[in-house]
Amino acid sequence: MARILSVSGSPSPTSRTTRLLRHLDERLGWQGHDVTNLEVRTLPAQALLGADFRDPAIVAATELFARADGIVIGTPVYKAAYSGLLKSLLDLLPQYALTGKTVLPLATGGSTAHVLAIDYALRPVLSSMGAAHIVPGWFTLDKDITGEGGAGPLTPAAAKAVEEVTDYFSAALGGRTNTFASTG
Structure with a gap:
């Protein structure tokens, strides 16, 4: 199966995106x-802020991108764009760090006014970095990402949508897409 790097661009330790x-x-x-x-x-x-390409943590992160077959990029949407924190990392990666990779962009936000942020802000950057295939991304409203306890982290409708997006990404990687019972 594929090696996947799942990247959270959220600055929050209690992030819905994560x-x-x-x-x-x-x-x-x-x-x-x-x-x-x-x-x-x-x-x-x-x-990140000083663009220190040689920092051991940045070198290690760059190596994670290099080893991955697929990349999932998740970000909260701020001011109709992906997070500045994610941008700071993407700016430090080599220009063609996504060459040959299959990429799934995900975004979270407070209103549907931000739904196009993936296509207008994030997708062009991922494409410029050489991604071989950027599968259709998915935007999830903050209200559809529930608390840590209970029936699951997503409302049933959001869980179903995310499962479909995940299965499509998996298929694009050449993986199995067995349907599993919903977790939400």
């Missing part, structure tokens, strides 16, 4: 993929 990604990662794991998580907020701020 909860959405972990839900998706779990499904990809069930499908036999090897998933590695990267939370950009855990990288050294000085290295």
Whole structure:
């Protein structure tokens, strides 16, 4: 199966974006993929803001991108664009860091006014970085990402949509797309 890097561009330690990604990662794991998580907020701020390409944490993150067959990029939407934190990491990666990769962009936000942020803000950057295939992304409203407890991290409708997006991404990677019972 494929090696997948799941990247959260959220600056928040209690991020809905990260909860959405972990839900998706779990499904990809069930499908036999090897998933590695990267939370950009855990990288050294000085290295990100100072464009320190040689910082050991930045070098390690760059290597994670290089080893991955597929990349899931998750970000909250701020001011109709992906997070500045994610941008700071993408700016430090080599120009063609996504060459040959299949990429799934995901975004979260407070209103449907931000739904086009994936296509107008994030997709062009991913394309310019050489992604071989950027599958259709998915926008999830914050209100559809529920608390940590209960029936699951997503409302049933959001869980169903994310499962379909995940299965499509998995198929694009050449993986199994077995349908599993909803977790939400």
